[in-house]
Amino acid sequence: MSQPDVAAKPWVVLVGGFLGAGKTTLILAAAKELHRRGLRCAVITNDQGDVLVDTAYTSRNGLLSSEVTGGCFCCRLSELVEAMDALRRFSPHVIFAEPVGSCTDLFATTLLPLREYSDTYRLAPFTVLVDPARASELLDNGADDNLSFLFRKQLEEADLICMSKADVGLPVPLLGSHAIRQLSARTGQGVAAWLDEILSGAISCGGQVLDIDYEQYARAEAAMAWLNLQAEVRPAPWQSSAMLMGPLLDAIDVELTKAGISICHLKLVMDTPGGFLKAAICKNGQEPVVEGDLDASPAGVHHLILNLRALGSAAQVQEIVEGALQRLPAELRGMEIRCFHPGAPKPERRMTPVA
């Protein structure tokens, strides 16, 4: 297959998976591939807080972007539908939706309710993206119980599991009876094949209604600290975003490691008139992945957005991030910071399939 039926209603493609699995990167690569085929795409990002690195990143990469903030898709289902409806003004052929990386039970709370809009939208099978490194870590007997619980539940309800980051060359772990695809958003390997498969209608959005204990689910999410911040960073003398970002990321990583706090995903973007830079790590001590205008010239004002998800106390995480920011050779203006433990998930609706 090369073209979905472009005259018909837009496809809605939910791409789930754990924090840092590569969802946003895959959506951008897939949107580029569809653009090459003459198709228009949009994305709806999602978070428990607001001020999202992902939205800044997708829109700066030219992808029509909308967001649902302040709760996961299941708890903000009406807002997800509103966002989808609003995007239809731009006649997208494909709307990608990226749920929060700690979220699960999406089939019962999001996809099944969305079936009621089948006159307007077509639902693609539910892809759950898995970073093989994270899979090995979270399927290990010594894994953190809370993260392992979320990760396993995400796998259980997938229509299709895709292993991300194939370019890294890690072995693919065994994940029960699931058919597994492999792709790399970085090299493009498998991205077109994935799109062909999910937009061909060959796999239905069948899903799996989970047997899930919502108290355990709430405890697992609440074990994480969730920090979202934005600020204007004004270095004196002027510096490039790359010169500011590296030490900031290192300082946060080092301090979190000292405090015994595991990073699930730490990502930040800096925007200046001269360029846009993003850096991220998905684990303590990891070499940051830096993307964007690395050679952007020094600037006096940088707009910073930082999102951190880590296993530990919100108060301690906030103190560490604020401390690292204070040590930058820069004045900080208009800082907005929120650090919290996600509240218990309370889906607007939870359905089981009609026989």
Ligand SMILES: Nc1nc2c(ncn2[C@@H]2O[C@H](COP(=O)(O)OP(=O)(O)O)[C@@H](O)[C@H]2O)c(=O)[nH]1
């Ligand atoms: N090597 C490699 N890294 C990737 C790939 N896809 C994503 N990443 C990196 O993995 C990190 C998390 O990716 P992101 O898309 O933000 O994950 P999300 O949290 O699931 O949306 C980022 O630093 C990406 O650059 C890939 O195909 N190969």
Ligand SMILES: [Mg+2]
């Ligand atoms: Mg993302």
